[in-house]
Amino acid sequence: MVIRVKYLGLTPYESTWHEMKNFTSKRNKLTQDEIWITEHEAIYTVGLNRKDFKAPLRDDIPVLHVDRGGKITYHGQGQLIIYTLIDLGRYHLTIRSFVTLIEKSIINFLSRRDIKASAKIEAPGVYIENKKIASLGLRIKNHASYHGLSLNIDMDLSPFEAIDPCGYKNLQMTQLKTFINDVSIKNIGREIANDIKHQLLNLKS
Numbered sequence: 001m002v003i004r005v006k007y008l009g010l011t012p013y014e015s016t017w018h019e020m021k022n023f024t025s026k027r028n029k030l031t032q033d034e035i036w037i038t039e040h041e042a043i044y045t046v047g048l049n050r051k052d053f054k055a056p057l058r059d060d061i062p063v064l065h066v067d068r069g070g071k072i073t074y075h076g077q078g079q080l081i082i083y084t085l086i087d088l089g090r091y092h093l094t095i096r097s098f099v100t101l102i103e104k105s106i107i108n109f110l111s112r113r114d115i116k117a118s119a120k121i122e123a124p125g126v127y128i129e130n131k132k133i134a135s136l137g138l139r140i141k142n143h144a145s146y147h148g149l150s151l152n153i154d155m156d157l158s159p160f161e162a163i164d165p166c167g168y169k170n171l172q173m174t175q176l177k178t179f180i181n182d183v184s185i186k187n188i189g190r191e192i193a194n195d196i197k198h199q200l201l202n203l204k205s
Contacts, residue, residue: 001033001090001204003197007186008038013045013075016083017066020146023085027144033090035196036083036148037189042076044163047137057162068137068147070124071167078155078175080185082148082193089143091203099124099136102149105195106134109188115179123168126151131174135166151192152176154183 008016016038023034044056044063047070054072056063061074075081088098103119106126110117110133117128126134134151152175160173177183 001201003033003035003086003200005035005190005193005197006037007189008036010077011038011040013040013043014064016040020083020085021067024141024144024146027085027087029087031087033087033200034085035193036081036085037186037193038081038083039077039079039185040075040081042074042159044072044074044159046072049167052167054164056159058159061159061162066147068139070135070137072163073135073137073150073165074159074163075150076155076159078153078183078185080151080153080189080192082151082189082196084138084145084148084196086145086200087143088140088145091200093203095138095140095145098145099138101199102136102196103134105192105199106149106151108195109192113180113182123166125166128174128179131172132165133174133176149192151188153185153188 042061044061046065047068049071103126107117117126124136125132136149138145138147154177157173165171
C-alpha cells in the first residue's frame, strides 16, 4: 500500500478545502491515501461544533464555516497544516485511534528535539505545559478522513487572542519558535507526515 505525501506550499484555505472534499467524494477502495503539507493565508475557520459560537473580536481576518469537527481556530503563515486523506477502514482505525496516532506523531517530533509534550483525551491536540501547540480537526466520510492537524511553528499568535481557541476560554497558544531555531515548515511537515505514514503502514504489516 502506498501513501503519497505532497508538499503544496502556501495555499488559500477555501480552495484547498474544496479539493479535499472532491478527492474524498471520488475515492474508492483502490484510491491511494494521501497526506498534504501546506500553510494558509490568514483565516479563522469554524468547525461543526457551533454551540456558544462567538465571533472573533477583530474583523480584519475572514471567517469561514467549514465541515471539520471542533470549534473556531486560526490559520496563518508560519503554521504547518497537514491534511490526512486516509481510508481508516484500511488500517482498522476508529476516529479516536486515528486522532491518537496523529497526536503521537507530533509528540514524537517534539520529543526528538527534547521538548516534552502531551495530549489530552478530553481536548484533542498537543500541549506543552498546558499551552496548545497543535490542533486537530477531522471529517470522516465513508470511513475516509479529510482535514487534519495544524502545528504552530513561527507565526503571529495574536489572532488567537481574538477568539476562544477550539472553544476554550483563556487557552494560551505556543509555537515551536519559542523552543528551537530550526523552523522550516517544509522539512517539519515532511518529518511529521512520514511519521504518520510509517505508523499507518505498520498497522498493515
